[in-house]
Amino acid sequence: MVFVKPVRLLLGLLLSGLLVLAGCGKSQDPAGKTAGHSLLIYSGAGLKNPVEEIGAAFQAQTGIKINYTFSGAAQLNNQIILTKQGDVYLPGDIAELKPVKEKDLVAWVKNVVYHIPVLAVPQGNPAGIRQLTDLGRPGVRVALGDPQAVPIGKLADQLLQEKGLLEAVNKNVVVRTPTANELVVYLSTGQADAAIIWEENYQGVKDKLEMVTIPELMDYVKTVPVAVLECSEEKELAQRLADFFTSADAHQIWQKWGYKQVNR
Numbered sequence: 001m002v003f004v005k006p007v008r009l010l011l012g013l014l015l016s017g018l019l020v021l022a023g024c025g026k027s028q029d030p031a032g033k034t035a036g037h038s039l040l041i042y043s044g045a046g047l048k049n050p051v052e053e054i055g056a057a058f059q060a061q062t063g064i065k066i067n068y069t070f071s072g073a074a075q076l077n078n079q080i081i082l083t084k085q086g087d088v089y090l091p092g093d094i095a096e097l098k099p100v101k102e103k104d105l106v107a108w109v110k111n112v113v114y115h116i117p118v119l120a121v122p123q124g125n126p127a128g129i130r131q132l133t134d135l136g137r138p139g140v141r142v143a144l145g146d147p148q149a150v151p152i153g154k155l156a157d158q159l160l161q162e163k164g165l166l167e168a169v170n171k172n173v174v175v176r177t178p179t180a181n182e183l184v185v186y187l188s189t190g191q192a193d194a195a196i197i198w199e200e201n202y203q204g205v206k207d208k209l210e211m212v213t214i215p216e217l218m219d220y221v222k223t224v225p226v227a228v229l230e231c232s233e234e235k236e237l238a239q240r241l242a243d244f245f246t247s248a249d250a251h252q253i254w255q256k257w258g259y260k261q262v263n264r
Helices: 004-023 045-062 073-083 094-102 132-136 151-162 166-170 180-188 199-203 215-220 235-244 248-256
Strands: 038-044 065-071 088-090 106-115 117-122 142-145 173-177 194-198 209-212 222-229
Touching (some): 038 045, 045 199, 045 248, 088 235, 094 222, 142 180, 151 194
Parallel strands (some): 142 173, 142 194
8 A cells, every 4th residue: 555656656757758758749839830840842943932932931820841952853853753752843844743743753733823935135135136036146145944954945945946946046055054043144144145034034133134025935835833742751731832832822922923823
């Protein structure tokens, strides 16, 4: 009888310890935020500004830490396939999901915004670019995306090939970049006279660049999707994040950065 109370006390302490341990780690705070979790987003480099801002808004609402990997689609696809890690993927064109889909690494996908190609030139248009054929004129310096690395490069080559201009323009190409952002750098620093970029890439450099109206480019509008990766270890949270990219809150951010929402 003399040992009953100490035994009960010991059992009580053990039970309390187990309850504390059960409450540690990944949990929800009183405001409904999920603590201790993190998600990895893969995103095309050209989408960096809106993706980071939308990710930050989601993190503020949920407490889920968001990590990012930005690069060209080819590099992102290789990384996803090789590592089989990550949660959400936003390439610059839905066609870029094909290699990942073929490896059964896409669990869910939805179209988000349009990627609209434009022909951009330095402010003042020093080379006098007025139409696509001008890109093949002697002396014109053209910057294009790498068709093996980035959707805007594939698009540009397809367009020029179908218009019978690719051979002539290739003679004037001074650089092939792995991201759309680098095309803007070449234009804004005067290292190129023209480049085919995305309309949203132009938004932050309007004081340095101008757009040349090329009606043919409207036939080459691409669609940005958001995908939940099959390899995600946090599928439910990854789905919440993917859904957030298509929400009204996110749409305001997409619109701020010059993107047009996909028609529902």
